[in-house]
Amino acid sequence: LGLEAIELHRIEVPLVRPFETSFGRETVREALLVRVRTAAGDGWAECVAGREPFYSSEYVDGAAAVIERYLAPALLAASAGGALGGHSGSAGHPPTAEGGADAAIASVPAAAAVGPALAVVAGHRMAKAALEAAVLDAELRAQGRSMAQAFGAVRDWVDCGVSVGIAPTLEELLDEVAGYVEQGYRRIKLKIKPGWDLLPVGAVRELLGPAALLQVDANTAYRQRDIPLLAELDRFGLLLVEQPFAEEDLASHVQLAAACDTPVCLDESILDRTTALDAIERGATSIVNIKPGRMGGYLESLRVHEACLALEVPVWCGGMLETGLGRAANVALAALPGFLLPGDTSASDRYYAEDLTEPFVLGTGEHRGQLAVPQGPGTGVEVREELVRAWASASPVLLR
Template sequence: MKVNGFELRRVSMPLKAPFRTSFGVEHERDVLLVRAETADAEGWGECVAMSEPLYSSEYVDGAAEVIRRFLLPALASQVSLDPRHVARVLEPFKGHRMAKAAVETALLDVWLRERGESFGSFLGAVRDRVPAGVSVGIMDSVPQLLDAVAEYVEQGYVRIKLKIAPGWDVEPVRAVRERFGSDLLLQVDANAAYTLADAVTLARLDDFDLLLIEQPLAEDDLRQHAELARLLRTPVCLDESIESAKDAADAIALGACRVVNIKPGRVGGYLEARRIHDVCVAHGVAVWCGGMLESGLGRAANIALAALPGFTLPGDTSASDRYYAEDITEPFRLDADGCVTVPSGPGLGVQPVRDILDARTTSSDWLPL
């Protein structure tokens, strides 16, 4: 495949409401989009890096710079670009998985559009609809949290994920479970906010019949996660700790998790995400698809991934209006039974709405290849 060049486009997307986690509060996303152009088609990739290096060491300005200075020049040396081999070409550059994922996704999208094949079909999707969960941030009060959860339950979301942090854990979870009952699929996400010294507190969550507790400890400590997993009845799920299929295999071998949250941007792209899925399926470990407040472009790819057979738990594949009053694509909507539809068109199956995209664009650079 011959690529003419890439556009790096920055888009400002205000959130409908602030989203608070253990590591900070987001009010809007500064989205970096990568557009790959050939003579016959264009493809899009979304970088999930945040404005500041809080969730990971990557941040959006740095991602744009590494794409511009290193990743695209490396691709320019290839006579013909096969998106299935992009990861190997970019392997000499350490880290920067979110930047690499955005480039690889853009190339996969344009390649699949030229072939007339959908993203889901290429990855191995077996469903045309996937159940949608929703992530609920830390609130100022328990009553405010209960009101938010009630709204999402009424909308039809089949699973609720509560962000937790020291001081905001047992009581909020207890209140939600008591209000909505044992039938509600409920899980929590700590974003690495605890230490093994908090095991007694985390064990109190066992009383609430949770699906899982996500990333309770530091991302670089599989050994302590394994020790914590032996102390809890609630399954431990790893998120930030898993950046590759090797990481997943190591975590499983150590007994550090019974569930894995696969975020394609965090692991370097959808091909590595599929490899992680395959490793987990081979070892009987459940997986689900996490989210990073993606626009409709990134959401389309995540929904396609979530349709693979090993994704047996609802993911953070919410409708567009969970986070944005206006998406840059046609919005994804929640069906009556709490599912979202997997796009079936070529490539990602969605395109930016040009007027909305242009109105939200804060900068754009064209880089010929």
Template sequence: MKLEGVELRRIALPLVTPFRTSLGTQSERTALVLKVVGDEGEGWGECVAEDEPTYSPEYLTGAAEVIRGFFVPALAGLDLNPASVGHALRHLRGHPMARSAVEMAVLDCWLRARRTSLTDHLGGVRPSVRVGVSVGIMETLDALLETVDKHLTAGYARIKLKIEPGWDLEPVRAVRETFGADVMLTVDANTAYSPGDIRHLARLDAYGLALIEQPFEPGDLHAHATFAARVDTPVCLDESITSAADAADAIRRGACSIINIKPGRVGGYLEARRIHDVAAAHGVPVWCGGMLETGLGRAGNLALAALPGFTLPGDISATERYYHRDITRPFVLDDGTMAVPTDPGLGVVPEEDALEAVTTGSEWIPAVP
């Protein structure tokens, strides 16, 4: 496959309700949507970097510059396949979310030309996957309980509560006492705590959580290992894991017993599969996290979550959880599960009018060797 060029769009999708974590509050999701055009057709990708470098060092404007100035020129003139993208970009350091977007679009194009679905290419084994929902930090406990009740009524298989200092023990206690011990409940700190908070966080053991996600800074595996040895609740890493090598190191050091895999964070679906394989070799369960993706990323994440090691419900909620209208067909919850797309490539494409309605800027980047 020879690359002819990339159409790069910046989009802004209003959220149904603002989503607050320890890193800040979002009322709309901005993203980059890529259309790769080659001699075998076209394919779509999505860059999930945020406007500001808070979750990771990447940010949206920087990702666009890297794709425009470095990634597209590096791929020009090459005979591309999914594996060759990483090889062609190996001399360029960092920027996993931008890499993931380019790889995703090339994968989609290449697989569509071969009439193969992404889930089949990755090794998916399930026609549908169990999914959970992430609940942001609320103004009041009453608002939290109302929101959790709505999601449980909808059928989500797992509830994840975002926490931060001052919003942790009490909301967890309220949800557990209100909805009972049978609800699969997890918490996610997004690095909001310091090692000095270990004794405080250990009190979460009392609430029968399925996991505690990323309490400390990404590079502090020692604190995570110390905490994991202190508590009975499994510790899950998110921001700390950016590659299969990271996953192997964290497991070896006892810093986690569960891993959240986000394709954008780790540089794409192929590296995500490698992390899955490393975790499976060590008996460590994984699940697929979310970055408020459009339907493009949602489709890809469902394909990934169909792999055998993804034994916990992921953050791949139904479209209506976040958007009144997405850029693709909506994804619908069915008894706590969502169907894995089986059409070639990602299995979905943007609806032209929906994409145009949310586009705030676009450009054509020719592939010039």
């Protein structure tokens, strides 16, 4: 692909309302954007690391530092050595909807070379994922293919859920949820923590009625001794309970799964295909939240999706308050056959008054509560560069 330079852009985008979880409260999304400049054209991606290392050990300053000091030099050196292919891009690779993850990955050789080029650095999956996604965008634009096409999407619209933060009062929670229902969201996810669980979940179930899709996410806020309490969630008919215990604590998730009827779903614990298979085999998770940033990229996410599909384990696409740039790629991923539950792929206006790209808007009629899968080359969306400048929180960094 002929990688010529890597640019890092830091932006701050105000959220339309604060987002509170068991690990903290955010009022602004601080995002790290990556642009790769290649002989075959540019590619953009968004790093999902948060402002603080609370959800994950990764955070945005750390991601920027590791890219500057280690990952970008490694990737530029690999490209100079020919690892990302020639200067003509990889145009002409056939569509691969039939061939599974390996064939899809083989059709994007430059993006597929990013992971191996960065493997010398331990961890830092979110930082690596952003570089891989930017190369993938550039490569697919050069090929004239969309992410949906390259990934093997089987639908043009995806079902959308919404992740609802911890509210100051029960009344405000019910108001917020009622608003999302009115907008058409097909599934509600409530953030829970000790002291904010059975009561709000029961009240929302009452508001929604028994048939509505409802799930909860604890972001590791509970301990093994809370298993009896969490088992009481069974009476609310939830789709799943997401990551009640620590990332490293598969054993407590196994115990909870045995003690309750509500399916247990892991988010933070799933780092790649190997950890996904291990967690499934041990009975720690029966549904998997796929977040490409957490797994080191879209290509590893294709492998996790394929492994889960073979085991008939449903997956759904998580979110990290992405702008339209990250959202576009997530929506393409969510169009794969194993994504059987609505994702945290909400419309732009759930997060932002103005989005970095053209806004994602929920459909109407038969597409109520759905987002259209972008069909243009690469991510299929355009970054509004005037907003990258207007929202900049630091000077851009140019690495070459």
